[in-house]
Amino acid sequence: MATWVAFLRAINLGPTRKFPMSAVVAATEAAGGTDIATHLATGNVRLSSTKRSAAAVAKALAAAYAADRGFDVPVVVFRASEVAEIARRGRELEDEHQPKGKHYVTLFPEPPSPAAARAIESLDLPGDRCVVAGRAAYALLGGDIHDSKLLRSREFRALGEGTARTLTVLEAVARKWAE
Known part of the structure; x- marks a missing residue:
């Protein structure tokens, strides 16, 4: 099971x-x-x-x-085990990019299309960056979720309907249930 x-x-x-x-x-x-x-x-x-x-x-x-x-x-x-990998990758990205604001991970039932992933990853928004890996999109924000141009962009919406969690929550879930 x-x-x-x-x-x-x-x-x-x-x-x-x-x-x-x-x-x-x-x-x-x-x-x-x-x-x-x-x-x-x-x-x-x-x-x-x-x-x-x-x-x-x-x-x-x-x-x-x-x-x-x-x-x-x-x-x-x-x-x-996939949740543990998503949390691990999120920690790597946060350590590498040092966002000044929040770090949200949107989880999708299916991977976003390669074209949608390229479009969001190529956006040039000061302070905000998104990396798509499989069924997860890592939004590293320069500020708060409510001020994010990235999360309101048509490129982000084109990734599909998912559900977002902070990296902190995903790490806690991974520690409790995946390690």
């Missing part, structure tokens, strides 16, 4: 998208998950599953979450 980490998008935002972690655990069990744990109320879930692909796990979780909540919950799933 494989260990997976699911990252839920757009939960616990405002009054209509509440999804308490106890309900996440119950719905994850309904999807066939076992050995379930959560980290923070932002939708970071570790589970074991007999399903053999990230896409199959994500599909089962999304269906169970929608049935439980009555609204769609986009889910991005990785093997626990």
Whole structure:
């Protein structure tokens, strides 16, 4: 049985998208998950599953979450070992580029197209830089998320719909569940 980490998008935002972690655990069990744990109320879930692909796990979780909540919950799933690699690569990039602001990692269900990755990586925005590796886009910001021209750019939106976490959260998840 494989260990997976699911990252839920757009939960616990405002009054209509509440999804308490106890309900996440119950719905994850309904999807066939076992050995379930959560980290923070932002939708970071570790589970074991007999399903053999990230896409199959994500599909089962999304269906169970929608049935439980009555609204769609986009889910991005990785093997626990992949999360450790994403966090390791994020630390390398941060150490190399020393962003003055925040470092966010957007996780995608599928890798962005090579053309979209080239476009975002070639943007010349003072203080902001993005590196795409597989299903992760590392946004190294010169300031705050709310001031970022990079994150508001059409090039960033062209990468697709994903869910973002700070590097700090990804490192904590990797330490807890992937090492």
